[in-house]
Amino acid sequence: MMKVVIVAILALATTLVSAYDPSPLQGFYVAINYTDSAVFVNGKFCKDPATFIANDFFFPKLNIPSNRTANKLGSSVNLVNVDKFSGLNTLGISLAHIDFAPYGLNPPHTHPRGTELLVVIEGTLLVGFVTSNPNKLFTKVLNKGDVFVFPIGLIHFQFNIGETNALAFSGLSSQNPGLITITNIVFRSNPPINPVVLIKAFQLDKSVVDYLQKQF
Structure with a gap:
């Protein structure tokens, strides 16, 4: 027995x-x-x-800083997935180079098909993710050389809390991890989500919902 x-x-x-x-x-x-x-x-x-x-197994110059951080978010992500780097096909990995201007934000988002492992190369980042049930926030301030993992499918963010530029690299456990940015899918869908749905979901006035949909 x-x-x-x-x-x-x-x-x-x-x-x-x-x-x-x-x-x-x-x-x-x-x-x-x-x-x-x-x-x-x-x-x-x-x-x-x-x-x-x-x-076929080579991707050049991922270390070059982006000049595209002069936007509302103050961040720029260069995702190297199988669409850009054909040698990744079937290997289950991809990579991202993330630049942050001072106080730049990589906004709340999720990768539906990949866990993300982030390492800070320069600067200081406030990072975090939220579990689905209960909605518990796990957050940490990271400095140069620190590593943080964001489990697959969970909403997470990175925010440069320093007064200088910041740089991070991320490895993802999928050749095509996908990206869902929360504000975009809610306020930037095409056609737009009925404002009544958003008013009730977020408990906002219609004027605020209209404003947010125009912003995105």
Whole structure:
């Protein structure tokens, strides 16, 4: 009887470990943007492996600062996913370079298909994420060299609380993690969400909802 119990526990443990992220069923395949290839993997047509070259697995100059932080948010994100870097296809990873002007914000957003691991290269960031039930905030001030993880699918943010520019890099556990920015999906949808829905959901006056929809 004891042996049966032990076997059952081991089987359950193995199931829990492998249930979310099983080993790939295929090797790596470099994505291409045309359909002459007959191989279709992870939503991408793939090159013939015999034609792979080193540049398929190379992305240049991700260290160059962005000059696009002069916006209302004061931030700029350069996401390097499979659409930009074809060698990521089937590998389950992507990368982002995030620049912040002083007091710049990467606003509350979520990646529906990827966990994010952020490392601060320069500056000081206030970061956090909110769990779904209950809505508990986990937040931390990060300095140069600090690392923080945002679990898959949870709303999170990064805010430069310093008076100088800040820089961070993020690794994401998907070749195409997706991005849902909360303010955009609520106030910038096309066609717009009926204002009555937003008035009731956010307990706001119609004038405020109208203003927010115009802003976005």
